[in-house]
Amino acid sequence: MSAMTSTATSGTTSPEPRGPRSPGRPRSERAEKAIIEATLELLGEHGYAALAIEAIAAKAGVGKTTIYRRWPNKEELVLDALAATSVPLGELPGTSLRDDLIACVEYVRRSRGSRSTRLFPLMMLEGLNNPRLRERYETVVLEPRREVLRGVLRRGIEAGELPPDFDVDLGVALIVGPILYLTKVWNVPDDQLPDDVAARIVDSVLDGIRARR
Numbered sequence: 001m002s003a004m005t006s007t008a009t010s011g012t013t014s015p016e017p018r019g020p021r022s023p024g025r026p027r028s029e030r031a032e033k034a035i036i037e038a039t040l041e042l043l044g045e046h047g048y049a050a051l052a053i054e055a056i057a058a059k060a061g062v063g064k065t066t067i068y069r070r071w072p073n074k075e076e077l078v079l080d081a082l083a084a085t086s087v088p089l090g091e092l093p094g095t096s097l098r099d100d101l102i103a104c105v106e107y108v109r110r111s112r113g114s115r116s117t118r119l120f121p122l123m124m125l126e127g128l129n130n131p132r133l134r135e136r137y138e139t140v141v142l143e144p145r146r147e148v149l150r151g152v153l154r155r156g157i158e159a160g161e162l163p164p165d166f167d168v169d170l171g172v173a174l175i176v177g178p179i180l181y182l183t184k185v186w187n188v189p190d191d192q193l194p195d196d197v198a199a200r201i202v203d204s205v206l207d208g209i210r211a212r213r
Contacts, residue, residue, distance in 0.1 A: 034060040035067055039081040040115050048078060048126040048133065075133060079140045082119060086141070087111035089148060097156035098202055104149050105179050105198035112183045112190070116141070121184070146172055162209065174205045 038059035043051055053074055057064045071077040089107045093099040111117050123141075127134025153171045156162040162171075178201045182188045194200065 031060070031062050031066060032070070035062060035070075035077070036081045036084055039077055040085065040119070043078060043081075044115075044119060044122070047122060048074075048130070051078070053077075075136060079136060082116045082123070082137070082141050085114060085116045086145075087114045087116075089145075092152070097152065097159065097161040098206060100152045100155075101149075101175055101202045101206075102198045104152060105175060105201055108176050108179045109183065109190070109193070109198065149175060163212070166209070171205075175202065178204075 035056060038056045039051075042055055042059060046055075051074060053064055053067055056077070057067055060067075067077065071080060087107070087110060089104070092103050123137050124134070127137060149172050150168050153162065153166065153168045157164060157166055157168075179197070182193060182197070183190075
């Protein structure tokens with residue numbers, strides 16, 4: 001998913017920022033915000049390979065040592081910045097599989113304008129020449145969001161709303177694939193998407209599953 005964080009639990013599945021960071025000196029919130037902002041701005045302008053801690057420090061108005069007290073290297077800083085700027089999912093309805101899936105698709109649609117989502121294509125491109133970066137990006141930024149949707153689908157299996165042998169990972173692709181295609185490949189403006197596009201996507205998938213049973 002491009003843009004859903006934290007392990008899903010019934011009723012509350014809000015994505016949270018990454019877990020405890022490595023110890024370091026207490027930092028001011030203002031300095032950290034400036035570093036995150038500078039990192040994302042320069043990442044968007046120059047790409048990951050050309051991104052330098054020196055440039056980030058200069059743009060943020062801090063010393064390099066301030067950054068290194070908090071982040072051990074550029075990779076950790078970039079991943080932390082991307083994870084920190086993800087749009088929160090919020091609480092899922094918890095009323096039915098359909099309602100929760102619609103909320104997840106709406107989340108993907110809502111987050112399309114976030115900086116983290118806009119930088120997704122760049123990170124995928126960088127990952128072609130940097131397999132470790134791509135693996136870490138998927139693990140830290142993307143995988144927690146996928147796990148939220150997996151949790152919804154697993155609860156659907158447990159409730160008997162999905163077949164016991166339902167392929168959860170394929171289900172994730174079926175649910176988020178259409179909205180990503182519309183917003184990322186076709187780049188359809190949000191105001192040109194049907195208001196009920198999320199419901200249409202979910203209903204099409206669920207109808208197809210029911211037809212197999």
